[in-house]
Amino acid sequence: MWTRAPSCDDLCEPRNKDGALVTGLSFEPLTPTSFLERAAAVFARRVAVVDGELTLTYTELWDRVRLLAGGLSGAGVRPGDRVGLLAANGHLLLESTFGVPAAGAVMVPMNIRLSPGELAYIIDHAEVSVLLHDDEHAELAAAACAGSRARPRRVSGGEYEQLLAGAEPLLVRVDDELSPLSINYTSGTTGRPKGVVYHHRGAYLQALAMALHTRLDAAGGYLWTLPMFHCHGWCFPWAVTLAGARHVCLPKVDPPLAWRLIRTHRVTHLCGAPTVLTSLLAHPDAPTGPLEPRLLACVGGAPPSPALIARALRAGIDVIHLYGLTETYGPAVICQPQPEWSDLDAGELAAVTARQGVGNVIAQRIRVVDEQGGDVPADAATIGEIAVRGNDVMVGYHRDPGATEKAAPDGWFRTGDLAVLHPDGYVQLVDRAKDVIISGGENIASIEVENALVSHPAVEEAAVVARPDAHWGEVPVAYVSLAAGASATEGELIQHVRDRLAHFKAPKAIVFGDLPKTSTGKIQKNVLRERAATGRPAPEI
Structure with missing residues (x-):
């Protein structure tokens, strides 16, 4: 039976002369x-930032952040106001990630690959008053602001x-650690993007x-291959900074430049x-042995x-596998x-590492629940x-209480990902709920088929989606990109899958070519589903 833990009132009652509880200590x-x-x-x-020819120490970064806060205040930004951020990975975006909250304002990071219309919607929905952007995206920023009702002030590089x-x-x-720090918008692949509100405490x-989990320290260097605008770069702008490590900026994923920066700046993460x-x-x-x-x-x-x-x-x-x-x-x-x-040998280690895992050190226990909200057995x-x-x-979702309630009907947020729970407590994704293929009444997990495909030495990447079928309802179709210099036929890859999985799970067709991706490198299955359903080429990405 649960009982109430003792409070500070119960134990020490530190109060001032007026009887108010003192918490400042x-x-x-x-x-x-x-x-x-x-x-x-x-x-x-210590070097804090390397951005092309620019290098900043931590003292210099802190000075610039406070000047940015002062500049925003001088431009009329007041605590609680929304400030939009539209920039590639670089010192402007990194400084803004600290400088906007230093001004008491709320950040609204924006995806640089969105259209002007999509950005205009975010500007208006978040009520952005100032938009900070780099020179590279000046034209996009201008078009987005022109198409918005808010018409925020633009501040370029x-x-x-x-x-x-x-x-x-x-x-x-x-004053309030639960006050909004930022509004991060989802990709909006199934409708209008939703504004996800973060608070200071959570970040x-x-x-x-x-x-802690990635063992960052002051000797380390972090290469920005992940966009800072995506979930604030998984909160690594702050993680790298608390460790005193180096931020090595990379505006976009460029493998030869990335390897050069990794070796030059002794990147560890x-x-x-x-x-x-x-x-x-x-x-x-790419290295052939440990760097x-x-x-x-x-x-x-x-x-x-x-x-x-x-x-x-x-x-x-x-490799550390993360999920969120x-x-x-x-x-x-x-x-x-x-x-x-x-x-474990390499194969066994790869298999256990491919699982999503357990809650991080600040998370509650991760649950896998059935349709009634009960826990499924840990039977894998x-x-x-x-x-x-x-x-x-x-x-919650900004200005959308209905969507917030729907996403967390019982106080637990449903991610939309289907998974199994292993006996050791580790969760493993089976598929996104919307990506499960139901063919002739049988469920096919696209991830399982993709893993079978990429185990072929010629395959670099694969994505499997459903194609409508008059007889089976829908059937799996695979989109495959081959490794440089490699070759494989459709029949060869289909047989490769059949050798490893039940035959009904094998793709009915394979399409070779580059795969459409988001700015964070995720394969856009929504684009591939449209391509499979219509038989037409996907829109240019």
């Missing part, structure tokens, strides 16, 4: 901006520097979790979707295949390595939906 509102304030004191002269030059340093202290704790790691490993500059220092790749956004993990291990790259959503500040689940895994076979709650789950 034991409580300070949590905010990720405080990580940079500390880093500027502890790691003052050059104007951004003028804003800082004419400002007085400012730091607005956070602070998630950053701590990422730093990077993050991205499986396709990012695939593209890096496929390049001739010095050793490189850790944090992979999420889609389940990495055991074949990809095995390929990374052969190249001397450690925009609604969970990025990775809420980590495939926590166990000491005894070191005794019974399929249910992943449900999460805790400090690393969103406050």
